[in-house]
Amino acid sequence: MAMDMEQNLNFNAVVSSSNPVFSLFLLPPQICGSYTYCSITSQRLSSFAICFFVSLVIFLVKTKFINIFTKSKNIPSLPPGPSPWPLVGNVPEMWRNRPAYGWIHRVMKELDTDIACFRLGKTNVIAVTSPEIAREFLKKNDALFASRPITINSGIFSYRFLGTAVTPWGNQWKKMRRVLVHDVFNNSKMRWMLEKRNEEADNIVRYIYNLSSNVSSSGQVVNVRTITQHYTGSVMRKMMFNKRFYGKGSEDGGPGVEEQEHISALFTVLSYLYAFSVADYLPWLRVFDLDEHEKKVKEAMVVLKKYQEVIVNERVQQWSEGKKTEAEDLLDVFITLKNENGNPALSVKEIKAQITEILLASVDNPANAAEWALSEMLNQSEQLEKAVKELDRVVGKDRLVQEDDIPNLPYVTACAREALRLHPIAPFNLPHLSMADCVVGDYFIPKGSNILLSRLGLGRNPKVWEDPLRFNPERHLKEGVPNQQVSLTEPELRFITFSTGRRSCLGSWLGSTMTMMLFARLLQGFTWSIPPGMEKIDLTESNSLLKDTPLHAHAKPRLPPSVYPIN
Incomplete structure (x- = not known):
């Protein structure tokens, strides 16, 4: 018995040292009393060992055969990347080096490559930091890469998969997509929603004015983060549900x-929606929810449904009862859409899914x-002063900036564009x-591969951007060109x-407009400065790429009191 135990322990040690994932399961046997096994028998462990080694041999033979075949046929190789373990690929490295995006970018830097392949379980994950290669994927070969991978979250x-953004290619x-293009994000609907957007643009100015002028x-x-996230949330609540608040709101006009709670849940879902979850690549580990991604998303969805589904069901x-006959917001638009037979075009679940998607997609970037x-x-x-001078020249101080002013604000737009380049939300x-x-960038891209264009790698690529870590709006402007147009x-x-x-x-038009209206209203309506006692603003990034600490800045009204929408 003791000899059997020693053999099993040695086997566990060998397998665990060669592949960390197996150490999750091949643990030393628990001993009760006089060398009694309490969990895994020697026979079961031996069977597992045989299965593992057979699988390993098959994997190695298959890999060798594929390599010989591809070389003989002159088929391009996969992009460079770390050598994968049998069966589990690079999941152990992914797990040890969290956050995974940091590990991926470090490996690509070490390999000095703009495209790399990471084998996660059975999935090839292809990361790209080159604009030329990115255009090959999404322009030249767009039709081949128009689907989405299925993940748990x-x-x-x-x-x-009843909505649009994360739904795989197919009829759904x-x-x-046809509904969004023809019935939601068209020009007439966006003009119809203008008054609601203006109301919330006024409301955010009122909120900041109340915060900055009530005390002194x-x-x-x-807290600028609270202000900006309140604006994006309130604009979409107004457009979607014709509501500014889910409850009573605060007396000063804030959330x-x-x-x-609702905004926090949206950002939680954003954080884990396509995070590198072990269970997505090794489905047999889903029961353990090792990284708790699934748990966190489910909890956040409970919060979202608590506020959204009550409104949808009631509407x-x-x-259906004829108590409402005129559309007032986008929810009404979804409900009243008809198919060719005169029946509702969308099910209630489809409406709920699409609304959640739109709310999620609109709160983060602006x-x-x-x-x-x-x-x-x-x-x-000097950048702040230049942006404010442009606003004073184009808009003046006797009215607030409006959406139709945005095309005439190239420098302010360049500042927002530079923030999107240097500080992506994901x-x-x-x-x-x-x-x-497919073959892209002279590399073989197998069917089923996940393609990840790196927002960080593209926006901070030193081959594309001079001094890429410096915030420099002028890089988006053409020197000496008057009246130029700048787009996000x-x-x-x-x-x-x-x-x-x-x-x-x-x-994209709505997202750009929301970004610019928020940013321009902040700059035009208030004089901003670093809080007393601070030399400069800390620009440290968190692992989520948000600013590590919310921006706290000193705000003082800079326009005549009559301009502010005070109720």
Whole structure:
């Protein structure tokens, strides 16, 4: 018995040292009393060992055969990357080096490559930091990469893939995309929603004015992150549900407990939607939820449903009972859509899924860009002064900036564009799924590969951007060109805002407009400065790429009191 135990312990040690994942399961036998096994018998362990070694031999033979075959046929090789373990690939390294995006970028830097392949379980994950290669994927070969991979959390978030953004290529995606293009994000609907957007742009100015002027005429230090996220949330609540608040809100016009809880849940889902979860690559580990991603997303979805589904269910009932006959917001638009037979075009679940997707897609970029841009510009006061002078020249001080002023604000737009380049909301864009074998950048991309365009790698690529870690809005302007137009979109994929191709963001105009209205209203309405006692704003990034600490800045009203929308 003792000899058997020693052999098993030696076997465990060998396997565990060669592959850390197996150490999760091949643990030393628990001993009770006089060398009695309490969990794993020697026979079961021996069977497991035989299965493992047989699988290993098959894997090695298969790999060797593929290598010989591809060389004989002159088939391009996979992009460079770390050598994978049998069966589990690079999951052990991914697990040890969290956050995974940092590990991926470090490996690519060590390999000195703009495209790399990481084998996670059975999945090839292809990361890209080169605009030229990115354009090959999403322009030249867009049709082959127009699908999305299925993950645990994207399925939970999308009500089992009933929406658009994370739904794989197929009839459901085509149906929902057609609805968004023709019935939601068209020009007439966006004009119809203008008054609601203006109301919330006024409301955010009112909120900051109340915060900065109630205590002292000399201004007050405010939490800019709370302000920016409240704006994005309130604009979409107004457009979607014709509501500013889920509850009563705060007396100063800011978010109440309900709005803060809802926004927090949205950002939680964003953090884990396509995070590198072990269970997505090794499904047999899902029961353990080792990284707790699934648990956190489910908890966040409970919060989102608590606020959203009550409104949707009540509104559907109002329309079915004839108590509501006129559309007032986007929810009404979804409910009243009809198919060719005159029946509702969308099920209630499809409506809920698409609404959740739109809310999620609209809260992050505008708020993040405004907070980072103001943070950077507070440390470079000449940039802040230049942006404010442009606003005074184009808009003046006797009215607030409006949406139709935005095309005439190239420098302010360049500042927001630079924030999106240098400080993306996520390390990668939403993944694309290869629907067929393909050659990109002289490398073989197998069917089923996940393609990740690196927002960080593209936006900070020193081959593309001079001094890439410096916040420099002038890099987006053409010197000596008057009346030039600057856009937040980047179709050449030198950095990523709204992506491009079939899976590009359908609400890019709305996202750009929300970003610019928020940022311009902050700059025009208030004089911003570093809080007393601080030399400069800390620009440290968190692992989520948000500013590590929310921006607190001193705000003082700079326009005549009559301009502010005070109620």
